[in-house]
Amino acid sequence: MTVHPMLAQYANIAAYSAIVVLAAAMIAFVVDLARSTSRQGPATIRDGAPVPVPSTANAGPTAQAIRTAAPGSVAVVPAPTTAPSAPRQAAGIGTSLTWLGAGLLVAAAVMRGAAVSRVPWGNMFEFSLTGSAAVTVTYLVLSLRRDVRWLGTFVVGPVVLTLGLAVTVFYTEASPLLPSLRSFWLVVHVSIAILAVALFTLAAAVTVLQMIQDRREEAASPGRSFMRALPNAAALDRLGHGLHVAAFPLWTFTLIAGAIWAQKAWGAYWQWDPKEVWTFVIWVVYAAYLHARATSGWSTRSSNIIALVGYGCIIINYTIVNMYLVGMHSYSGM
Amino acid sequence: MRTALLLLLLLAVAAIPGSILPQRNIDSALVTDYLDRHRTTGPWLDRLSLFDVYASPWFASIYLLLLVSLVGCVLPRTRAHWQALRTPPPLTPARLTRLPAHTELVVASTPDQAQQALRTVLRRRRYRLRKPDPDNPGALSAQRGQARETGNLLFHTALIVVIAAVGARYLWGWRGDVIVPAGQTFASTASGYGTLSPGPFVDPAKLPPFTVRVNTMDVTFEDRASGAQFGAPRDFIANTTTTTAPGAPQQQQRLSVNNPLSLSGTSVFLLGNGYAPVVTVRDSKGNVLYREATPFLPQDNNYRSVGAVKVPAASPKQFGFTGLFLPTATIDPTAGPVSVFPDSRAPALALTMYEGDVFASGRSQSVYTLNTDGMSQVRQPDGQPLRLWLTPGNAVILPGGRGTITLERVDRFAGLSVRYDPGKGYALAGALAALGGLVLSLTIRRRRVFARVEPLETDATRPPRTKVLIAGISKNDDPALSEELNRIVAGLEKHLGPAIVDTPRNMDGPDADSPDTNHGHPSHNLDGDPR
Numbered sequence: 001m002t003v004h005p006m007l008a009q010y011a012n013i014a015a016y017s018a019i020v021v022l023a024a025a026m027i028a029f030v031v032d033l034a035r036s037t038s039r040q041g042p043a044t045i046r047d048g049a050p051v052p053v054p055s056t057a058n059a060g061p062t063a064q065a066i067r068t069a070a071p072g073s074v075a076v077v078p079a080p081t082t083a084p085s086a087p088r089q090a091a092g093i094g095t096s097l098t099w100l101g102a103g104l105l106v107a108a109a110v111m112r113g114a115a116v117s118r119v120p121w122g123n124m125f126e127f128s129l130t131g132s133a134a135v136t137v138t139y140l141v142l143s144l145r146r147d148v149r150w151l152g153t154f155v156v157g158p159v160v161l162t163l164g165l166a167v168t169v170f171y172t173e174a175s176p177l178l179p180s181l182r183s184f185w186l187v188v189h190v191s192i193a194i195l196a197v198a199l200f201t202l203a204a205a206v207t208v209l210q211m212i213q214d215r216r217e218e219a220a221s222p223g224r225s226f227m228r229a230l231p232n233a234a235a236l237d238r239l240g241h242g243l244h245v246a247a248f249p250l251w252t253f254t255l256i257a258g259a260i261w262a263q264k265a266w267g268a269y270w271q272w273d274p275k276e277v278w279t280f281v282i283w284v285v286y287a288a289y290l291h292a293r294a295t296s297g298w299s300t301r302s303s304n305i306i307a308l309v310g311y312g313c314i315i316i317n318y319t320i321v322n323m324y325l326v327g328m329h330s331y332s333g334m
Numbered sequence: 335m336r337t338a339l340l341l342l343l344l345l346a347v348a349a350i351p352g353s354i355l356p357q358r359n360i361d362s363a364l365v366t367d368y369l370d371r372h373r374t375t376g377p378w379l380d381r382l383s384l385f386d387v388y389a390s391p392w393f394a395s396i397y398l399l400l401l402v403s404l405v406g407c408v409l410p411r412t413r414a415h416w417q418a419l420r421t422p423p424p425l426t427p428a429r430l431t432r433l434p435a436h437t438e439l440v441v442a443s444t445p446d447q448a449q450q451a452l453r454t455v456l457r458r459r460r461y462r463l464r465k466p467d468p469d470n471p472g473a474l475s476a477q478r479g480q481a482r483e484t485g486n487l488l489f490h491t492a493l494i495v496v497i498a499a500v501g502a503r504y505l506w507g508w509r510g511d512v513i514v515p516a517g518q519t520f521a522s523t524a525s526g527y528g529t530l531s532p533g534p535f536v537d538p539a540k541l542p543p544f545t546v547r548v549n550t551m552d553v554t555f556e557d558r559a560s561g562a563q564f565g566a567p568r569d570f571i572a573n574t575t576t577t578t579a580p581g582a583p584q585q586q587q588r589l590s591v592n593n594p595l596s597l598s599g600t601s602v603f604l605l606g607n608g609y610a611p612v613v614t615v616r617d618s619k620g621n622v623l624y625r626e627a628t629p630f631l632p633q634d635n636n637y638r639s640v641g642a643v644k645v646p647a648a649s650p651k652q653f654g655f656t657g658l659f660l661p662t663a664t665i666d667p668t669a670g671p672v673s674v675f676p677d678s679r680a681p682a683l684a685l686t687m688y689e690g691d692v693f694a695s696g697r698s699q700s701v702y703t704l705n706t707d708g709m710s711q712v713r714q715p716d717g718q719p720l721r722l723w724l725t726p727g728n729a730v731i732l733p734g735g736r737g738t739i740t741l742e743r744v745d746r747f748a749g750l751s752v753r754y755d756p757g758k759g760y761a762l763a764g765a766l767a768a769l770g771g772l773v774l775s776l777t778i779r780r781r782r783v784f785a786r787v788e789p790l791e792t793d794a795t796r797p798p799r800t801k802v803l804i805a806g807i808s809k810n811d812d813p814a815l816s817e818e819l820n821r822i823v824a825g826l827e828k829h830l831g832p833a834i835v836d837t838p839r840n841m842d843g844p845d846a847d848s849p850d851t852n853h854g855h856p857s858h859n860l861d862g863d864p865r
Contacts, residue, residue, distance in 0.1 A: 183592040245776045248772070249773050252768070253769060256766065259761075263758065267594065268509075273360065277353040284345055288339055291338060292339055295336055298339075313346075
C-alpha cells in the first residue's frame with residue numbers, strides 16, 4: 001500500500017486540464033445550440049405562414065429539416081445550411097473536445113489509482129473524478145450509436161460542475177484505504193454504482209429536456225428557441241426511458257453487491273445505515289417510476305417527475321448523506 | 335398497480351427520517367444524547383417511534399401493505415400468465431396493413447414454400463407459431479416475448495422471498511458482542527457475551543459452544559499523511575485459535591475486517607479494537623489484589639478510552655478506579671489529558687480513586703463504568719480529589735497506606751461480533767433471482783408477427799410467384815419493431831432467394847400517413863432520428 005505523490009500530482013494536473021477542455025467543449029455545444037435557432041429560423045417563419053406543406057406539431061426538427069430540403073417545398077434558404085447533413089462546426093468542436101476531456105479524465109483516474117495502488121474510488125474526490133469520467137465516456141459511447149450532439153451541453157455542464165467541486169471542496173490527498181474499504185467488493189459495488197449513476201445522470205438530463213420540449217410542443221406558438229434543435233418530445237421520452245431502464249438493474253445490482261459486502265464487513269447485510277437507507281429510497285423511487293410508466297392513467301409527465309425526484313435523491317445521497325449524516329459509510333475523506 | 339405505486343412512494347418517504355434522526359438499532363447512546371438535548375421535542379419524536387423507524391408500527395404497516403399488494407398482484411397474474419403460456423397466438427387479423435409495421439414482398443416460390451420458410455425463420459427467432467389453419471392456409475400468426483411477463487413475475491415473487499428471509503433473520507437469528515483482550519479465550523455461551531440479542535425463537539441455552547482465543551491483535555495507523563487522513567486506521571488483524579467446542583481440535587485462523595470466521599454455522603466478525611491496559615493493585619504488604627487486562631472503550635479517533643478498575647478484594651474498603659486511558663498521552667492546557675495519536679506511543683492511565691462498596695446497588699452494571707453510589711472519593715490532604723497518572727512499569731503509591739497501583743503493560747483487545755442469520759442464503763438467492771427477473775422484464779419485448787401468403791401466378795407453366803405480406807405489432811413501446819421485420823424479410827430471402835418484385839416497403843408507424851415523413855428518406859426510422 002504505497003503512495004506515489006508524483007503520480008497523484010500528475011493525476012491532479014490531468015483533472016485540471018480536463019476541466020478546462022470540457023469547459024471549452026461546453027461552450028462549443030452552447031454555441032451550436034444557439035446557432036441552431038438561426039439554422040431553424042426559416043422553418044419558424046414558415047410554420048407561422050400558410051405554406052403548402054402540412055405542418056404537424058410533433059413532426060420534430062428532423063422531419064422539418066427534411067421537409068425544407070424536399071423538392072416542391074418553398075426554398076427560402078440555400079440548401080447547404082438547411083440540409084440535415086449541414087456541417088455543425090461548433091458541435092463537432094464540442095464533440096472532439098469532449099473526447100479529449102474524457103481521455104484526460106480517464107488518465108487522471110488511472111494515475112490516481114496507480115498513485116494509491118488501488119481502484120480510484122475510495123473517497124468523494126476520487127468518486128467524483130471516476131464518476132465524471134464514466135458519465136463522459138457513457139455519453140461518447142452513446143454518441144457513436146446515434147446523434148446526441150444536442151445533449152452535449154447538458155452532460156458536459158454537470159460534469160464540469162462536479163469536477164470543480166471535486167478539486168475544491170471534495171479534494172482529499174492520495175492515501176491508502178480504511179481497512180473496511182479494502183475488499184474485492186469495493187471494485188464491484190462501487191464501479192457498478194458509478195456506471196448506474198452515470199446512466200441516471202444522462203437519463204435525468206434527457207428527462208428534463210423532454211419535459212421542456214413537451215411543454216413547448218403543447219404551447220400554441222412554439223417560439224424561437226434552441227429547443228428546436230433537439231429531437232421531439234416523443235423521441236426524447238423514448239431515450240430517457242431507455243436510459244432509466246438500463247440504469248435500474250445496475251442500481252439493483254449495486255444494492256445487492258453492497259448488501260453482500262456489508263454482510264462480510266459488518267456482519268449484517270442490512271442495518272439501515274443512512275447510506276443504505278438512501279440507496280434503498282433511490283431504488284424505491286425509480287421502481288415507482290417504472291411502475292408509473294406501466295400504469296395506465298399516469299401521464300408521462302407525472303412519471304418523469306418521479307424519475308427526477310429519484311435523481312434528486314441520488315444527489316442528496318452523494319452530497320448530504322456523505323458529508324453530514326453519520327453512518328458506517330463515512331468514507332468521504334473529509 | 336396504482337396502490338403499489340402509492341405505497342412505494344410512501345415507503346420511500348417513510349424511510350427518510352431514520353437516516354436523519356439517530357436510531358436505537360444503530361447507536362442508542364446517540365439517541366439518549368439527542369433526548370437530553372431536546373427535552374420538549376425529543377419525547378414526542380420518541381412517541382412517534384422516530385428513533386426506531388424501521389421497527390415502528392407505521393413503517394411495518396406500509397411494508398406489510400406492500401407485501402399484501404405484492405401477493406395480491408402476483409397470484410392472479412401468475413394464473414393469467416400460466417393460461418397465456420398455453421394459449422396459441424391469436425388469429426391473423428383481416429387487415430394487416432393497419433398494424434404499426436408492415437411490409438410486402440414477392441418471392442419466387444409456391445405459397446406453401448413461402449409459408450414453410452417463414453415458419454422456419456420465425457421459429458429460429460424464437461417465435462411461437464399458431465398451428466396452420468386448414469381453412470385459411472395462407473395465414474400465419476406468431477408471438478414471442480412471453481418471458482417478459484415470466485421475468486416480471488419472477489422479480490415480484492423473488493421480492494417476497496427476500497422479505498421472508500429478512501423475517502427469518504429477525505425471528506431465528508441472533509447476535510452476540512464480546513470484547514476479548516489479546517491472550518484471552520472466549521467461549522460462546524449466553525453468559526460469555528457482553529451483549530446478546532437473540533431473536534424471539536432462539537433458545538439462549540443452546541448456542542453453539544465454540545471458543546475463540548485472540549492470540550495477537552495487530553493494528554496499524556496512518557502516520558505519514560497529513561490532514562484528516564493522519565491517524566486513520568490502516569489495518570486491523572486478529573490472529574486467533576478457534577475450536578468448535580471446548581476440547582475440540584484447534585485451528586489457527588486470521589480474522590480481519592472484511593474476512594469473518596465461520597464457526598458452527600455462525601460468522602465471527604472483527605468489528606472493534608481498543609486497549610486493555612494490564613493493571614496490578616497491591617495492598618501495603620505487597621499482596622496482589624488485582625491483576626487483569628482491563629478493556630477501556632475508545633471514545634474518539636485517537637482512542638481516548640474510558641473504563642474502570644474494580645478491586646473488590648481490597649479491605650477493609652473495596653477500591654474503585656475510573657478514568658481515561660490515553661495511547662499517546664499529552665496534557666492539553668484547555669482540554670486536559672488527551673490522546674494525540676491512536677497508536678500506543680506514550681500510553682498513560684489517568685485515574686481517580688473511590689473506596690467503599692463497589693457493587694453497592696446489587697444491580698448488574700457495566701464493566702466500563704464505576705457505580706459510585708456506595709463509594710466516596712479518595713482525596714489528597716488538601717481536599718483535592720486524588721489524581722493518578724500511570725505510565726507503564728512505574729508503581730504509584732496510593733496515599734494512606736492503601737498500597738500501590740501499577741500499569742504493567744498495554745494489551746490490545748478485539749471487539750468480536752458473532753452473528754447467526756438462517757435467512758441470509760435465501761435473501762441472496764431471492765435478490766439475485768429478482769435481478770434476473772428484472773433484467774428479463776425490462777429487456778424482452780413482446781411482439782406478434784402476422785403474415786399472409788397469396789399466389790400471384792395462376793398459370794402453372796410459369797415459375798411460381800408468391801406475394802408475402804408481413805406485419806408486426808408490439809405490446810410495449812418498441813422503436814425496433816420495423817428493424818425486426820427487416821430481419822425477418824432478410825431471413826426469408828436467405829431461404830427463397832431475393833424478392834423478385836420489390837414493391838415499396840412501408841416500414842413506418844401509423845404516422846406514415848403524413849406525406850412528408852418518407853420523402854427521399856426510405857430508411858427513415860421510427861425513432862425520428864436519422865442514423
